[in-house]
Amino acid sequence: MPTQILMPALSPTMTEGTLAKWIKKEGDTVSPGDVIAEIETDKATMEVEAVDEGVLGKLLITEGTEGVAVNTPIALLIGEEDEDQGPTETKDSQKEEKILSSNSPAIEPSNSPNRDILYAQGAVIEPPAFNEAAFTDMYECTVREALRDAMAEEMRRDDTVHLLGEEVAEYQGAYKVSQGLLDEFGSKRVIDTPITEHGFAGMAVGAAMNGLRPIVEFMTMNFAMQAVDHIINSAAKTLYMAGGQLGCPIVFRGPNGAAARVAAQHSQCYASWYAHVPGLKVVSPWNSADARGLMKAAIRDPNPVLILENEIMYGQSFSAPKDEDFVIPIGRAKIEREGTDVTIVAFSIMVGKALEAAKKLEEDGIHAEVVNLRTIRPLDRWTILQSLKKTNRLVTVEEGWPFAGIGAEIAALAMEHGFDDLDAPVVRVCAADVPLPYAANLEALALPQIDEIVQAAKKVCYQ
């Protein structure tokens, strides 16, 4: 039986074309790969090749015909199909295998939607359960030590966990976060890299795909911009592009936001950048307990996780639970201070500033509630909205710029899901919308200060 040769689409947008020239004639024998015709599209002239072998039968479209729609039969091919059928045996085995290869069972989110799917769909769901009060055995440590202790414990627990980055080993960390790790784990697992973020971040992604659990330290998150293609295109998207069969368990971490007087290129908050991306989780610790519990959660998580630390916080001391399984669930915020009059949502270093502001507000009789986000993505929408329901007033604080920032996201959340609870428009406290200046007075002007938070809280309280 002759098969039809159809007008091919030669580009993603082509719908019709001109059959410019027949290269083969009726009666010609053709083999796969032989050019049989030339077709003109609006962009170019392209060749059509035979896919099957056989003899060219009738040419259905004459040379020079314009406007031939894609998939119109243009010729008939007389094949040797009849004599060429494979044995029937093959057909049976084909059928059998076909059923087998419909491999993965379909996941049915409509019946039992999981937390991640609900989050992606914009749902407000209760955060994962966590009884933090049960951890009573505490120790005093700096944020820096908390991060280090958590990494060390997780490295003892799992041989595939390793740390790499600039100056993490012999120098003991550019900010001394990895102090002592080289001595304990050796140069196989604590690895000094060249100053090549693009290459070593991509390398770590490949290692994660091949069974390891890398922790990639960026000396500061500013330098991760060199590597952002691998963080987003390689780490975050592979699981989806692989239909779930190949993931990337990796941690990218480093100090984020402004330090002190290092100016524009070294002072930027990336929370909103990374939180934009499906396939990533983003956490940002404030104190030692956050640092310890979120580091452990990030390392144990089977997905790519960004930890946005803060250089100024590294040297500050807090008490933190000693327990080796103190793992703060990703996606759960913490109410650091209870209040009734206004909710101040903050993360990282701004949690401390918000708490200071709350103290000042107390003097004016305003009882502020301070929510420490801990996780930026997936955002704990539930805790924010519960607090808003109680206080009816909302202020967000971040070191990032205002446009499309975390505050903007929270304001949208309040509007979409807490509109009736709002007694005043949400106020965002952000960095000034300029590159961070060097001069001390200008720098202070550009970054959110305690007084601005106080003023914002008063504003939403109409005071």
Added chain:
Amino acid sequence: MAQTKRKPDLHAISNSKPTPSKDDLKKFYRDMLLIRRFEEKAAQLYGMGLIGGFCHLYIGQEAVVTGITSVQDTERDSVVTTYRDHAHMLACDMDPRMVMAELTGRIDGYSRGKGGSMHMFSKEKRFFGGHGIVGACASIGTGLGFAHKYKEDGGVAIVYNGDGGANQGQVYECYNMAALWKLPILYVIENNKYAMGTSTTRHAAGELYKRGEGFGIPGEQVDGQDIFEVQRAAKQALDYIREGNGPYILEMMTYRYRGHSMSDPAKYRTKEEVSSWKDERDPIDKVKRYMLEEEGMSEDRDLKLIEKEIKQIIKETEEFAQTSPFPDESELWTDVLVSAEDQA
């Protein structure tokens, strides 16, 4: 000190004396023919609107991946490549039906229809993609090699990149680390003479196989249209790597007959140039000639049998890829993250 080597005249028919067995020859012929017929079928299905988006074909380059795969350790080695990836998957023994079903965007595709031509993976076959960003596979592949060394599993990462990708900065960041830490990696540069529409003479200074010299990585330029040469060079390189000497670069001089992707009319090169490669240096014809002329094998018995087998596979592949259902709408939301629920 590492050495770089080069054949004096790449356009001369290779004078190496291969000693493949008849079974080896049949396998070469079969594996290369499978790739070519698969790609031709993909082009046809693209023309019928059943495959969309970008679709980069490997026709003309078959000897490169087939020759290298013939000497790699399929149990231990890992493979990563660019977006011109269909052939590498077939060479890794991935199921052609599931590759084609991914091209047609169906649920039985390797990525459940969510990846498409450029993004497919098989953990089981140690194939790590399928990457759409030029040069990214070099870094990911370096990480595969890093993991082989870390785990001491004896595997080598085989990292394919193109002549265009060879100019990316991250490639040199990775050469540096791979050489510094003696990672087990074979970097293969498939030099098909054009980075999309820009010829190597216009985009690359110097010789690509020499670009590891500063790092002490040996490199060799190989006639990529001659599978015997490819096999010889790959074996030598893999032996060197497995001895713990670190990475090795093979620049495979090859040619793609089709445009960069399906929508590229390839007007940047002459018809004469294309047909001289097709007519004089075709990798499949070369093996075929060798089988018939040097080994006295029979066209009717030996070759026809293989051709028939491939024809049947392609037929089943096409049918499978056209009849597998489209992904259920619920698939939109799954596989973004590994969920706690998935792990339990």
